[in-house]
Amino acid sequence: MKTVQVDVAIIGAGSAGLPAYRAAKAAGASVILIEGGPHGTTCARVGCMPSKLLIAAAEAAHAASHTAPFGVHVDGPIRIDGREVMRRVKSERDRLVGSVLDSVEAIPAHEKLSGYAHFIDDGLLQVGDHTRVRARSIVIATGSSPVIPQKYRALGNRVIVNDDVFEWNDLPRRIAVIGAGVIGLELGQALAYLGVDVTVIGARGRVGPLSDPDIKDYAKKIFSTSFRFETRAEVEAVERIGDSVHIRYRNDGGNVIEESFDYVLVTAGRKPNFDRLGLRNTSLTLNHDGGPAFDPNTLQVGNQPVFIAGDANGVLAIQHEASDEGRAAGTNAANFPRVFPLIRRAPIAIVFSDPGISMVGARYADLAPGSFVTGEVSFEDQGRSRVMLRNRGLMHVYADKATRKLLGAEWIGPDAEHIAHLLAWALQMKLTVDSILEMPFYHPVVEEGLRTALRNSVAALNATE
Structure with missing residues (x-):
């Protein structure tokens, strides 16, 4: 077991961690970047970019099938080849991830470590079974993961999250999407435009991020023309039968509906990745969900030299916000105890x-x-x-x-x-x-x-x- 001593240790090499590394370096600190999972950022691997690749295919299919009102007639039905769709999604996704990997590869070897990090004590981390890192300041940029409610976990490989969609080799025939947030609407509509029979099941009347009642009602009507949209439904039972999933739910009108699907895509939110960090081994103040209690303006945890940035803090799970937070956290970690508030952009x-x-x-x-x-x-x-x-x-x-x-x-x-x-x-x-x-x-x-x-x-x- 070797020991490394640095000014700043950054846990996580994603959309917040990489900018934190660069900012701390620019401030003159000695830095080490620690990553336990795959490199490439959530955005590039399973988030923003692969979803837009799928949406681009869906938009092409939708446009091609709606030319007649312009007087432009395409002979015969539009043919969607799911294998070709997914082949392009994965190929372009891999190219985008590759560009991120190139930037990580350019980081000097002595400034990065592979392995999951956990706290042994304040300012002391263990990475895998090979290295201990003692740092004057620490940035937590461990990202977040999709939540799968307990009732769906017995479905095995028939329950999926958005990460799994981008590993498909072909498109399914029928899919239920649980959750009517941003991811549920985007993927649900894209799959529907690509010929998949889609049902989106929400629980609390949500339509993406909208809060204006009139806009929300209008949007609900729009999406209901793309797929079956149940914004207020209670899933009463789910059961795997062979390679299918049988779902029974009660909709807003009190009607009980039973249907079978090839997959259940759960888009029920995300949770910060704190499980592996051993936060209880520190003197950090933790909130009710076990995460660090921090100042959203400075990103500092209490009065400690610990900062939390990106999806891990749950403030704004958006790529450019994660990048801004990473830079701020890296700068504050390097300059501690001088800490400056983050100037946020317009929401x-x-x-x-x-x-x-x-x-x-x-x-x-x-x-x-x-x-x-x-x-x-x-x-x-x-x-x-x-x-x-x-x-x-x-x-x-x-x-x-x-x-x-x-x-x-x-x-x-x-x-x-x-x-x-x-x-x-x-x-x-x-x-x-x-x-x-x-x-x-x-x-x-x-x-x-x-x-x-x-x-x-x-x-x-x-x-x-």
């Missing part, structure tokens, strides 16, 4: 569905009633959207009554991922809705729908004066 969330869902700034549910006005636009008769036959969507923007500043927005509609960036930039610049309307809006573009919503918010503000 932005995107669901890569059809049409897309976006949220910017404050959620509707978090705004104080009576303190804001809402500007609305329907994309159903919006010029460019109608031209492209992509005219489905409803948008709400929220403006503060006192300052006229943009507070946030929630919507489902065409090109939502691009419009979201415009609004996030405006929000980060603390612009009023009047100032945003002074910006150029070309004709004819989908962004003219945003202009309509902003104009309606201005009219509502003026009516309150």
